[in-house]
Every structure is written in C-alpha cells, then in structure tokens.
Amino acid sequence: MIIIIPANKKTPVLQSVQHGLQILQLFTIEKPVWGITEIANALQIHKSTVSRLIADLLVEGFLQKEGHKYSLGFSLLSISGVITSHLEIHRESKDILKKLVSDLEESAHIAILEGKEITYVHKIECADPVSLLSSIGKKNPVTCTSAGKVLLAFKPNDKIESIMAEGLPRMGPNSITSPEQLKGQLSQIKQQGFSICIDEMHENVVSIAAPVRDYTSEVVAAVSVVGTRERIHHTKINGFTERIIGAANEISMKLGFIPDKEWTLD
Structure with a gap:
C-alpha cells in the first residue's frame, strides 16, 4: 500500500x-x-x-x-570539508581530463568512494562514447570497477573487511566473488599504483584507473578511462595505463600532493 x-x-x-x-x-x-x-x-x-x-x-x-x-559544531566543518574537497577535485581535474580524453579517444571519469559504492563526480566523454550507463552522480559497486578497486586498495583493512562482509556482487562475467582473491588483487593494486578491470562490471568492457591523492598523501579519488575490448585491446593497455597514471599524478599535484620518486613519471 x-x-x-x-x-x-x-x-x-x-x-x-x-x-x-x-x-x-x-x-x-x-x-x-x-x-x-x-x-x-x-x-x-x-x-x-x-x-x-x-x-x-x-x-x-x-x-x-x-x-x-x-x-x-565541528560536524558541519567536516561536511563542508568534503564538499570543498570534491569541488576542488572537479575544478583541478577538468583540463587534465580533457587532455586525457583527447589523447586516448575514450571517455574519462573522476570517482570517489561512498560507503560500499563509487560515485562519479566528473565525466568527459570522447567523440564516440560507448553507452555504459555511467554518468555524474551514478553509483557502481566498488569491487567491480577499476576506480573502486583503486580507492578500496588504499583503505584500512577494517574498511576492506566490512565491505567484503556484505558480499561481493557478480556483475560482469569476470566479477570477483572470492574475498581472498579480492584481497590479493587489492594488495597488488596498492603496490603497482593502478587497476585494470576486464569484463568485471560489464561484458566486453575494459576500465583502467589510478589514484588521486591530496596534500596529506591520502587517496581521495580515482581517474578512470573506460572503453570496449575492441578499442582498448591488449596492445594498448600499457600505454593507456601510463597515461592515466600521469593524469592522476597531475591532478594530485594540483591538490598539493608532493610525489616521491616512485610516483614521478619519467
């Protein structure tokens, strides 16, 4: 009723x-x-x-x-800080995302972690976008997307455990549903500084993401590029990954992050 x-x-x-x-x-x-x-x-x-x-x-x-x-009280200060941070990320990433889309000819996103999902806060489409139902404000499961895995990989273990305890959704044919497999993958992502998902959120879709850090070195967002396997085939993945990491580092430095040598591209 x-x-x-x-x-x-x-x-x-x-x-x-x-x-x-x-x-x-x-x-x-x-x-x-x-x-x-x-x-x-x-x-x-x-x-x-x-x-x-x-x-x-x-x-x-x-x-x-x-x-x-x-x-x-200070709770309002915390909320205003989140809003300010998101507005700053949106502002500082705009031109960098445009250049990334121009270089790779695929759509690019900025995503943040909200609970057990990611939310897209910025998107720039390429000239021939793939219909993937991604849009600003849309939420997706954190464990099925490259951006989500990048964001989750840099969270404390208790946060990772709490999300896994709620179950791992199966979306695309390659979605990971094993907690142990996911933990192993997150450890690798944290070490290498990027994530690649193939057929995990949608069939025939490749997404590649890298972390965005703020002035405290905390990972606050992720840059991701998404396209079909025909367009982002295996011969292009390394080049795409390097370019996406570079864009994420550029945005990070605009947010005040000072990279170590391991984060600086040659």
Missing part, C-alpha cells in the same frame, strides 16, 4: 528535520552564537521543541555549547 502525504502536511519526523535545518541556518558570520529563547522567537517555535532539537544537534556534533548559548 502506498501512503501519499499531502504537500501541506508534514509528519512529525519531517517537521523535526525541517526545524533542525532552520536552526542551523540561523547561524551566520554576523551572529554566530544563539540562545534557545532567541531561536524560538526567530523561528516561532516553542522553546521546549527548540531545546529538544538542540540536544539532538549537540549529540551529533552539529552544535556546541558556549556558556548558556550555542554555536556551530
């Missing part, structure tokens, strides 16, 4: 979420500290409701207490 909620009626949960967001939006550079009575008066909400919502926001770190008043 489908329950339709009229647009002019909100459930208590939705109303609480709305009020919580309205509280956060009150905090500005001009007025960074608010009291419960001030918030209640500004939003025309009962003080007991404001008090309860503030208690929840304190627990989650979205607000912090300053005497008898409140200011924004």
Whole structure:
C-alpha cells in the first residue's frame, strides 16, 4: 500500500528535520552564537521543541555549547570539508581530463568512494562514447570497477573487511566473488599504483584507473578511462595505463600532493 502525504502536511519526523535545518541556518558570520529563547522567537517555535532539537544537534556534533548559548559544531566543518574537497577535485581535474580524453579517444571519469559504492563526480566523454550507463552522480559497486578497486586498495583493512562482509556482487562475467582473491588483487593494486578491470562490471568492457591523492598523501579519488575490448585491446593497455597514471599524478599535484620518486613519471 502506498501512503501519499499531502504537500501541506508534514509528519512529525519531517517537521523535526525541517526545524533542525532552520536552526542551523540561523547561524551566520554576523551572529554566530544563539540562545534557545532567541531561536524560538526567530523561528516561532516553542522553546521546549527548540531545546529538544538542540540536544539532538549537540549529540551529533552539529552544535556546541558556549556558556548558556550555542554555536556551530565541528560536524558541519567536516561536511563542508568534503564538499570543498570534491569541488576542488572537479575544478583541478577538468583540463587534465580533457587532455586525457583527447589523447586516448575514450571517455574519462573522476570517482570517489561512498560507503560500499563509487560515485562519479566528473565525466568527459570522447567523440564516440560507448553507452555504459555511467554518468555524474551514478553509483557502481566498488569491487567491480577499476576506480573502486583503486580507492578500496588504499583503505584500512577494517574498511576492506566490512565491505567484503556484505558480499561481493557478480556483475560482469569476470566479477570477483572470492574475498581472498579480492584481497590479493587489492594488495597488488596498492603496490603497482593502478587497476585494470576486464569484463568485471560489464561484458566486453575494459576500465583502467589510478589514484588521486591530496596534500596529506591520502587517496581521495580515482581517474578512470573506460572503453570496449575492441578499442582498448591488449596492445594498448600499457600505454593507456601510463597515461592515466600521469593524469592522476597531475591532478594530485594540483591538490598539493608532493610525489616521491616512485610516483614521478619519467
């Protein structure tokens, strides 16, 4: 049975979420500290409701207490840092991806890890794109894609174990469903600095990815190029891989990463 909620009626949960967001939006550079009575008066909400919502926001770190008043907490700083990072990656990768697509004549992506999936945050298509259903914002399983494996390979073991514990999906005919085989492959990817997937996400599809690092040397994204086996055949893979690693390193350096000799292309 489908329950339709009229647009002019909100459930208590939705109303609480709305009020919580309205509280956060009150905090500005001009007025960074608010009291419960001030918030209640500004939003025309009962003080007991404001008090309860503030208690929840304190627990989650979205607000912090300053005497008898409140200011924004560090959880919001963390979220804003993620947004800023993604915007910076998008901005710094744009021209480099265009050059990569021009050189290789295949579509290129920037992907990030979100939970047990990857999300494409940037894509530039080639002149003759292959219909692979990849688009900005689309999510794919982390263990079936070259970008996903690159991102996962540089994560702590507990993160890798938690993802494997949820099961390894079979997508293309070569999808890896053995945890031990995947762990071995991730170890190799971390050592060599790139990933190649053939027929793992889709049949007859090759994807090659390399890691993007920020100024802390953390892997924050992956550059990937995707095409058919006919277009990225075995004689081209080495050349493609070298070019993709080069593009990923260029983006990394724009994000402040200082490469060691092993990361510098000749």
